[in-house]
Amino acid sequence: MPARSDPHASPAIRAFANELTARREMAGHNKADLAALLGYTAQFIGQLEACKNVPSRKVAEDLETFFKTDGVFPRLWENINDTRNVAALPPGFADYLTRESQAAELRIYSALLVEGLFQAEGYARTIMGVLGTSNTEDLISKRLDRKLIFEREYPPHVWFIMDEGVIRRVIGSPRVMFEQLRYLYELSQQPRFMLQIVPYAVGYHEGLGGSLTLLGFEDGPSIGYTESAGVGVLVEQPSGVSDLGVRYDLLRGYALPVHESRTMLKEAMESYERLGTDSVAQEQP
Numbered sequence: 001m002p003a004r005s006d007p008h009a010s011p012a013i014r015a016f017a018n019e020l021t022a023r024r025e026m027a028g029h030n031k032a033d034l035a036a037l038l039g040y041t042a043q044f045i046g047q048l049e050a051c052k053n054v055p056s057r058k059v060a061e062d063l064e065t066f067f068k069t070d071g072v073f074p075r076l077w078e079n080i081n082d083t084r085n086v087a088a089l090p091p092g093f094a095d096y097l098t099r100e101s102q103a104a105e106l107r108i109y110s111a112l113l114v115e116g117l118f119q120a121e122g123y124a125r126t127i128m129g130v131l132g133t134s135n136t137e138d139l140i141s142k143r144l145d146r147k148l149i150f151e152r153e154y155p156p157h158v159w160f161i162m163d164e165g166v167i168r169r170v171i172g173s174p175r176v177m178f179e180q181l182r183y184l185y186e187l188s189q190q191p192r193f194m195l196q197i198v199p200y201a202v203g204y205h206e207g208l209g210g211s212l213t214l215l216g217f218e219d220g221p222s223i224g225y226t227e228s229a230g231v232g233v234l235v236e237q238p239s240g241v242s243d244l245g246v247r248y249d250l251l252r253g254y255a256l257p258v259h260e261s262r263t264m265l266k267e268a269m270e271s272y273e274r275l276g277t278d279s280v281a282q283e284q285p
Contacts, residue, residue: 223236
């Protein structure tokens with residue numbers, strides 16, 4: 001009975017697994033036979049074919065040497081490696097990134113974490129470290145590269161709203177939070193960047209269901225993007241974009257004015273600075 005393939009595996013990993021199964025069966029080997037010939041265990045071969053294990057370059061080279069497929073397995077492995085970053089992103093996000101780099105206006109609301117575009121390196125590194133992927137440095141680099149849109153000759157106008165919980169939740173350490181909020185505070189003083197905070201006092205509001213983004217373009221219709229529970233959805237239908245616009249406007253109504261939001265942000269930043277200083281002092285011998 002064939003192993004059940006993991007439905008969450010990427011298309012590249014499934015292609016590798018399918019090729020392995022087909023080549024093994026054409027050669028007349030069962031999993032135990034092939035494993036013995038290659039120096040692996042039958043369980044490992046079974047995991048590869050069921051997409052439960054990601055093949056390494058060495059595995060691809062071993063299979064190429066054994067089956068003599070004119071480079072098929074190394075090419076399939078390269079495809080897995082090239083798409084690994086995309087596989088680590090929420091569905092729909094890869095398409096969103098392409099549009100983000102071209103946008104003239106960004107309206108963003110963050111419900112739980114600082115939106116990736118505005119993350120300082122330490123904050124991003126903490127989040128990526130929790131994900132436990134093997135390509136953390138690549139993901140961090142790509143996330144930081146998104147900031148290049150602010151270096152364009154005409155950078156986008158940004159309206160950024162976040163729930164107060166975003167600045168109160170400690171990600172990493174007080175020092176990491178201080179550096180993150182300091183970066184946001186610097187952004188908030190730029191003429192094209194408007195930052196607002198929805199305070200705890202509001203209680204329940206429409207934004208608690210998930211983050212959202214609206215992108216505006218000089219030569220095309222606006223689009224939206226929503227993300228909740230690790231699932232991203234690119235919204236292009238005019239009715240869907242309009243609904244997101246209404247939701248965003250409601251959130252702006254709940255948010256503190258810009259100057260009050262900046263004051264709250266600065267106070268939180270200074271609080272983290274004190275906590276970070278006290279922690280360092282306690283660690284001194």
